[in-house]
Amino acid sequence: MSYSRLESWWRRVALGQQETEADGDAPVALAEPPDTAARGPAPVALAEPPPGNGGGAAAGHPGRDGAAALAEPPPGNGGGRPVEADVAAEAAAPVKLPVLKAADFASDQDVRWCPGCGDYAILAQMKKMLPSLGVPRENIVFISGIGCSSRFPYYMNTYGIHSIHGRAPAFATGLKAARPDLMVWVITGDGDGLSIGGNHLMHAIRRNLDVNIVLFNNRIYGLTKGQYSPTSPLGKKTKTSPMGAIDNPLHPLSIAIGCEATFVARSIDTHIKHLEKVLRRAAEHRGTAFVEVYQNCNVFNDNAWQYASDRRTKSEHTIELEHGAPLVFGHDRQKGIRLNGLEPEVVALGNGTTEAGLLVHDEKASEPSLAYLLSRLRHEDGFPEPIGVFRAIDAPRYEEELAAQVASARARSGGGDLNALFNSGETWTVS
Numbered sequence: 001m002s003y004s005r006l007e008s009w010w011r012r013v014a015l016g017q018q019e020t021e022a023d024g025d026a027p028v029a030l031a032e033p034p035d036t037a038a039r040g041p042a043p044v045a046l047a048e049p050p051p052g053n054g055g056g057a058a059a060g061h062p063g064r065d066g067a068a069a070l071a072e073p074p075p076g077n078g079g080g081r082p083v084e085a086d087v088a089a090e091a092a093a094p095v096k097l098p099v100l101k102a103a104d105f106a107s108d109q110d111v112r113w114c115p116g117c118g119d120y121a122i123l124a125q126m127k128k129m130l131p132s133l134g135v136p137r138e139n140i141v142f143i144s145g146i147g148c149s150s151r152f153p154y155y156m157n158t159y160g161i162h163s164i165h166g167r168a169p170a171f172a173t174g175l176k177a178a179r180p181d182l183m184v185w186v187i188t189g190d191g192d193g194l195s196i197g198g199n200h201l202m203h204a205i206r207r208n209l210d211v212n213i214v215l216f217n218n219r220i221y222g223l224t225k226g227q228y229s230p231t232s233p234l235g236k237k238t239k240t241s242p243m244g245a246i247d248n249p250l251h252p253l254s255i256a257i258g259c260e261a262t263f264v265a266r267s268i269d270t271h272i273k274h275l276e277k278v279l280r281r282a283a284e285h286r287g288t289a290f291v292e293v294y295q296n297c298n299v300f301n302d303n304a305w306q307y308a309s310d311r312r313t314k315s316e317h318t319i320e321l322e323h324g325a326p327l328v329f330g331h332d333r334q335k336g337i338r339l340n341g342l343e344p345e346v347v348a349l350g351n352g353t354t355e356a357g358l359l360v361h362d363e364k365a366s367e368p369s370l371a372y373l374l375s376r377l378r379h380e381d382g383f384p385e386p387i388g389v390f391r392a393i394d395a396p397r398y399e400e401e402l403a404a405q406v407a408s409a410r411a412r413s414g415g416g417d418l419n420a421l422f423n424s425g426e427t428w429t430v431s
Helices: 003-014 066-071 083-092 119-133 149-155 168-178 190-196 198-207 252-258 272-284 369-375 398-413 418-422
Strands: 061-065 140-144 159-162 183-189 211-217 263-268 289-294 318-320 335-340 343-348 385-392
Touching: 119 149, 119 211, 119 272, 140 149, 140 168, 149 159, 149 183, 159 168, 168 183, 168 190, 168 198, 168 211, 168 398, 183 190, 190 198, 190 211, 190 252, 198 211, 198 252, 211 272, 252 263, 252 289, 252 369, 252 385, 263 272, 272 289, 272 385, 369 385
Parallel strands: 140 159, 140 183, 183 211, 211 289, 263 289, 318 385
Antiparallel strands: 263 385, 335 343
16 A cells, blocks of 8 residues: 555544445545533544554544554455545545534533523523534533523533633633633623622733633522622612612623723623624634623513513614614614713704714724723613624734744743753752
């Protein structure tokens, strides 16, 4: 067997193609990876065959002896065809990879959220959106902290980490820095992300790692049975604020924009088409993508976002952002938002007031002031609350800058010698 054919055959083994007795050149579809929650799916394909493994299993075929596979040629084709013809046939043979569907991203775990919880809708849209990205499941990781939302990794048939309270952004930072090839999602809530985890969230955003952070905001601590959270409105009566909350609430998007987030968006759990679109935009963004989702806790804070989710009222109380378009809203698009000096105001269109005088949305603006202004529009202040993409700009990414520094250091100083490091500099003996 020529070296070229042996190399071609080995590559097919590495890609998961199996031989048939009738014809060693016939490719077959890859086996479907097992569906487990505790362990991610098996790799779909390897880009390069691994180096000699000294008798270990060959890539893609657990249990097959790797050394024997290299030494033993595949079954002959019985036809005595020229090697050139075999190579041409192998080059033309397609590698059939499984086409993923939403169901492929569902784990075998029972989903244990309260019936009617808004988390179900977010989970469904995530599973629906991911196949369109063309990213293998073994290259996707979901990382969460603590809370109802943080059960998310159990329900995704990808890799996942259920970490500790508020520290999911720190785990994500380490993973992305070490494995920049992975798609990393952080799933958090208003309590987990903005209370004990606020510091970690802030620094992950400012570093602009290429990670996606989805914050479920239900304005309550749901898992611990109904205490007020960092986003609960003033006066909210809960088990820990029986006379009404007196803490000023935090506003997640304002915090993200203040941390120079390069992608900021908001959606609503019941607005499923919009939610899917926003999640896709976040996944496609290069840099930190921060998405707030208005999510209903129907047990401990039901209808917290009714004005924005009820189909009868949402057009009057929300405004869908569209890049390059004026800020118009209302049942009949009869209202708009314009600036009066530095202050936004709602105006009725007509009687000389036209769309030409309205504020025009620019998600690409490098200066975040207008995006911040939009994040400050509140229903309780008489404004429609924006949903959609507030900001989407390009900026240097932390993991790429880190890799460049490491490469530069290695080029300057070499690969390093740990033993030499331990024995360098001043040393002393303790008697």
